[in-house]
Amino acid sequence: MYVAVAALSVPEANKDKxxxxxxxxxxxxxxHGALEVMEAWEFEVPDGKTTDFRKxxxxxxxxxxxxxxxxxxxxxxxxxxNEAMMKGEGFEDYSMGNPPFDGSRLIYGGFEPLLTKGRNERGNG
Structure with missing residues (x-):
């Protein structure tokens, strides 16, 4: 199992977009083969003293x-x-124009799970 994770901020007015x-x-x-996709909108994101999501x-x-x-x-x-995305495959009919967020502040990375519990336990081992 491989997990691609992202964090970003979106103008509140652009939520629907x-x-x-x-x-x-x-x-x-x-x-393109993903098993699951999750997107989560801020509900409670406290400000931290040293660091936090907002910073x-x-x-x-x-x-x-x-x-x-x-x-x-x-x-x-x-x-x-990812290779298909870089080539624009499947984006021919994508008409969203500019993204509804500032992509220069997007944080992303790929991770190998160390532990899973619940519905994704099949990835343990």
Missing amino acids: YIEAAEFMANWSMD AVAAPEGEKIVTGWVIWPDKETFDKA
Whole structure:
């Protein structure tokens, strides 16, 4: 199992546009082999003394924190999907224009699970 994780901030006024873009990307990811996609909109994100989500993505006033992940069966599947994305495959009919957030402040990375419990326990081992 391989998990692609992201954190970003979105202007609160762009929530509906973000949901549309997230839905497109979730469908695209599933079509390219993803097992699960999760997007989560800020509900309670406290300010920290040293660091926090808001500081991590340099979120200005009026933006909400969004975090999410895509679970892939393995890194090879992710790499193939990422290559297809870089080539623009499947984006021919994508008409969202500019993204509803500042992509320069997006944080992302790939992770190998150390432990899972609950519905994704199949990834242990």
